[in-house]
Amino acid sequence: MDYNYLKYKKILIVDDEVGLLEMVTSILEQDGFKEIKTAGTVSEALSVCKEWSPEIAVLDVMLPDGNGFSLFEQMRAFTEIPVLFLTARGEDEDKLKGLGLGADDYMTKPFLPKELLLRVGIILKRYYKGETPVVQLSGSQIDFDRAEVIKGGEHFPLTAKEHDILGALYRNAGRIVTIDQLCEAAWGDNPFGYENSLMAHIRRIREKIEVNPSKPVSLITVKGLGYKLVLGGK
Structure with missing residues (x-):
């Protein structure tokens, strides 16, 4: 199954150590996560939660205006x-208390980057594996479940071939997909x-997903090689 859409889940990291916040943010960004915010206190974290609606939180136990357990309980109210x-390291009571409150997992500091990515990935897959992604492009969205593109408040249906082509591009987002592969x-x-026919379909897809189809920014031609789908944008 393709889990590329999980890279767009909103992640909140809460810790009072600036260096750790920067390190965790860097680890996640290098792995392709796009939506990350940080907080250094309980009050700041609650404010971010209410205003930004993160989809997973990484909480340190020790915080200057309380602790991660009280923050967790306050978050559970909404x-x-x-x-x-x-x-x-060695705080077994903290681990047991966190899991007893209903947390999904815990990690002991210091930790390896791969361990953080593994645990975050497992949690996201467990919670959001049933979702069909709505993919954000620059100026439009692709809803694969409904086989349509949303642009400027309008909905443009995708044909079966357009859906197949976009699906192949999305599964390899950011990478070149050859003409033969498409x-x-x-x-x-x-496919020979x-x-x-592929070029005609690409042209029609661009008319649906691009704000200016003559100057594409989401579905890019890589001369002599194939095409590339660029995700993200507003």
Whole structure:
């Protein structure tokens, strides 16, 4: 299953150590996560939660105006997002208390970057694996479940071939997908001879997803190689 859409989940990191906040943010960004905010206190974290609606939180136990446990309990009054606790080495009581409150997992500091990514990834997959992604592009969105593009408040239906082509591009978002690969995605195991048809479909897709189809910024041609789908934007 493709979990690329999980990279757009909103992540809140709460810790009073600026260096740790910067390190965790960097680890997540380097792995492709796009939506990350940080907080250094309980009050700041609650404010971010209410205004920004994160979809997962990483909470340190020790905070200057309280602790991660009290923050967790206050958050549960208005959100059921998954929570990963950070605890100091050897603080077994903290681990047990966090899990007893209903937290999803805990990590002991210091930790390896791969461990953080693994645990965050497992939690996100467990909570959001049933979702069909709505993919944000620059100026439009693709709703794969409804097979349509939303642009400027209007809805543009996708044909089966357009859906197949966009699906192949999305599964390889940010990377070049060759003409042969796209033809195979749309026409099966014998894709030869469909290059002109593919170009026509690409043109129609751009008319639906691009604000200015003559100057595409989301579906890019890589001359001599193929096409690339660029995610993100407003």
